[in-house]
Structure formats: C-alpha cells, structure tokens
Amino acid sequence: MSHTTLNVAPKLVGIDSCVERINSWLQDGSSDVDIATIHGIGGIGKTTIAKTVYNFNFNNFERSSFLANVREISEHTDGWVHLQRKLLTDLLKRKENKIYSVDEGIIKIKDVVCCKRVLLILDDVDQLDQFNAIIGMPEWFCPGSKIIITTRHQCLLRASEVGVMFKVNELDDHESLQLFSWHAFGQGHPAQGYEKHSENAVQHCGGLPLALQVLGSSLNGKEADVWESALQKLETILDNKIQKVLRISYDSLQDDHDKSLFLDIACFFSRMDVDYVVRILDGCNYYTTVGIQNLMDRHLITIDEANKLMMHQLLRDMGRNIVRQESPDDPGKRSRLWHDI
Numbered sequence: 001m002s003h004t005t006l007n008v009a010p011k012l013v014g015i016d017s018c019v020e021r022i023n024s025w026l027q028d029g030s031s032d033v034d035i036a037t038i039h040g041i042g043g044i045g046k047t048t049i050a051k052t053v054y055n056f057n058f059n060n061f062e063r064s065s066f067l068a069n070v071r072e073i074s075e076h077t078d079g080w081v082h083l084q085r086k087l088l089t090d091l092l093k094r095k096e097n098k099i100y101s102v103d104e105g106i107i108k109i110k111d112v113v114c115c116k117r118v119l120l121i122l123d124d125v126d127q128l129d130q131f132n133a134i135i136g137m138p139e140w141f142c143p144g145s146k147i148i149i150t151t152r153h154q155c156l157l158r159a160s161e162v163g164v165m166f167k168v169n170e171l172d173d174h175e176s177l178q179l180f181s182w183h184a185f186g187q188g189h190p191a192q193g194y195e196k197h198s199e200n201a202v203q204h205c206g207g208l209p210l211a212l213q214v215l216g217s218s219l220n221g222k223e224a225d226v227w228e229s230a231l232q233k234l235e236t237i238l239d240n241k242i243q244k245v246l247r248i249s250y251d252s253l254q255d256d257h258d259k260s261l262f263l264d265i266a267c268f269f270s271r272m273d274v275d276y277v278v279r280i281l282d283g284c285n286y287y288t289t290v291g292i293q294n295l296m297d298r299h300l301i302t303i304d305e306a307n308k309l310m311m312h313q314l315l316r317d318m319g320r321n322i323v324r325q326e327s328p329d330d331p332g333k334r335s336r337l338w339h340d341i
Contacts (some may be wrong), residue, residue, distance in 0.1 A: 006051040006066060009139070011182040012173035014209070015049050018166055022053045025164055026146055027060065033141040035161060039154040039298040040168035042245045043210025043313060049168060051122050053148070061146070063120040064091035064114075067134065071126040071248075081105055082135040087120070087134060088112060089250045106136045118145040126252055128156060152249050155297045170207025170312075177202050179209060183216030197227045204234055206313045214241050238317045246318045249298050261291040261331040263298055266319025267338045270311045277309055 016043060018038075030274040038046045050064070055192050065087050071081045084105030088096035091112045097104045098149060106122060110235035125131055131149065138161070142187065149156070155163065178188045180202050185191045190198035201219065205211035218239070219227055261281070269277045274292070292309070295301045302310045311319075320338070328335035 003054045007128060008051045009056065011179070011184070012048065012052070013179040014050065014171040015045060016228055018049055018168060019052050019056070022049070022148075022166055023056055026053065026057045031143040032163070033138050033143065033145050034148070034163040035147045035148070035157065036166060037149060037154070037157065037162055037163045038150045038166045039152065039207070039299070040151055041196065041315065043208050043242065043247050044168045044170065044185055045209045046168055047123050049166075050148060052123055053174040055118070055211070056270075058119055062116040062142075063274060064119040065092075066121045066123065068123045070122050070130050070134070071124045074127075074130045074133075080130070084109060089310060091118065091305075102133050109134070110140045111140045112134055113145065115142055117142050120145070120147045122147070122149045125151045125156060126153060127245045131157070138264055152252070152299055153297055154299065155206050171209060172207065173202065176205060176212055180205070180216040183213050184219050186220075188286050193229070193337050194224065197224060197231070200231055201227070204231065204313075208242075208312065208314055209238070211242050211314055214239055227265055228278070238314065238321050240315060243318055243321060246315055247322070249300055249315075250318065250322070253294065253298065256289065256292050261288070262295055263300060263319050265295070265309060265311060265321055266316045267323060267336045270316055271308055271311055274303055274307050274309050333339065 004087050022036065022038070025034070037260060038050055040046055047062055047068075054064070057065075067083055070083060073083055074081070081099050084102070085096050085099050088099070088105070091109075096108075096249065099108060120135075122131065122134060141147070154167070163201050170176075174265050177190070177198060181187060181189050182197060184201075185194070201215055202212065205215060215234075219230060250259065250262060255264065262280065264286075265277070269280075278288045278292070292303075294300065296303070300311070300315060304310050306316065307314070322337045326335055331337060
C-alpha cells in the first residue's frame, strides 16, 4: 500500500522551487476539492517532483495514494481495473480484488472518496479517459481533498477543472553540471581534467535531467578518449534510453498529420519565424496552425518571444533519428534529407 515514503533518487538537483510551490498549494487549508497538473516534456523530472511532494504531504491527509505509470498500465488488458484496485487498496488500507469492470470500480471509488480527505497523485496521465476511469467525478471527493496529475499534455484537462498548473522547466547550466557530475563522478563537480568534457556533455543535454543522468552514468569511470568518442557519436545517434522516453510524446500524437509536421519541423524549421513556417507548410497541404498548437500542447515545440519556433535539441535529434531509421544506410531512401550548416 502507498502509505510509506516512495523511493526517490538520493541526489536531487533543481527541484526545490517547484516542490516548495506545490507544498504550499497542498497545505493551503482550502476546503475545496482542488486539482493540479505537473506538466513538461518527457524526462524533465515530473515523477521525481510528484514523489517528493507525496513524501512530504501524505501524512497530512486521512488517506493517500500514488498511482504510478498510469499511461503504461492503462494500455494493458484490464489496466484500468488494476489501477482502480490499487487506489481502493490504498484508500481502504486493505487489499481490494473484487472489481470486475471499470463501471463497478468507479462506483466503489465514489463510496470511499466521499467521506475521507484524500491526497491522490496520478503519474504519467496521457488521455482524459485514464483520468475519468480512476477519478470519476472530482465533486465526489471529500472537501479538502487534493488531486495531482503528472502529464506531458498541458491541455489534458479543461482550464475550469484545474486549480493550478506547475510547469517543470529545464535545469540551468550550473544545476545541469552538478547533476551530471553526481552521476559521472559521484560528486557535485567535475573531476580534475574532465572540466571541458563535462561542459560539452552538459551542453548536449540541454538541461534535461534524464539525459544528464543517463549520459553521466554511461561515462562514469571512462577514460577521456572514450568521452570524446561518445560525445561525437551523440552528435549523430541519440542514446537509446533517452530516445525511448522522448519518443512516447511523438507516438502519442493523435494522427499522422501531426507526426509528419513534427518531423518536418525537427528536420527543417526549428528556430525559424512561425509566420514564415505557417506560410510554407500551409502550401504543402498541412493544417499548420492547429498542428503547431497540438505539438505545443504536448511540449514538443514552443514559440519564443521573437515569434520563432523552438524545439529542445534532444527532441530535434529524436525526430531526425526517426527519419534516419527509415533507411539507416541509404539516405536517398529516407522521407527527408537535411544538412546542418
């Protein structure tokens, strides 16, 4: 049952500010049933933050539950029923197996959450159906209950349903170097002689905690020449662990139109003026404006203050690698060709 502290990495960097803001919201004394979202791109640390705030606060509620990997579990046969059973087991403090359908589970959840002040965290929610199958109706919950979802989809819920949204941003250069160093050297700063190598590695990761951890761990204990070779390789081939996490957002796009638009932006249009990109792609039979909005909702692209279309460099690399894999050995057979200047 989820009434003990959750396992969190021992060395946490750059999350204190976000954790403090969420803790303040959880402890505001409101008698409303409040919902918050923690949103951001894959690998940015949403789950780590959610676990941390859960550990700080679960004792302040009559009942609590942390449902991990909602997206992944819900895709399995009877996945939603499994999640409902886990929730009821946590809230009732006894094992609950007697659920045989989603509708039956929702009725039982309603009977439980109406009379206890609950902290509920749903981690990695990707579709509204996942939220509804577990929560039912938020108004069923006892006053003072708090619901948090972590998601890559910032517009998953209607604005009227969400009390507050917490966007998780990339780490700054100092935080990135510190997190990378913990995984590469077991200390909060680069080892002597590896300062420049570490700066190059950190620059490649673009402030993404997952990438910093994966890359740092993979280079731990390696000689300098191996570092140089590995970083050169990453300029062309994205690490498979990082690619796997980032690609979830791409695979969850609703149709081939938005997937194709993402790949075109990754290969050709990153850092270009949005109005220019819309004119070009509208002429190529795209529905560009709505497509761009869909990609923004998934944290796959952003638009900066200068009206330029921006994409995290690792997302760009992921998109280009998808195209590269269409024909690894013969570029002429790929759907798109580009040349970096």
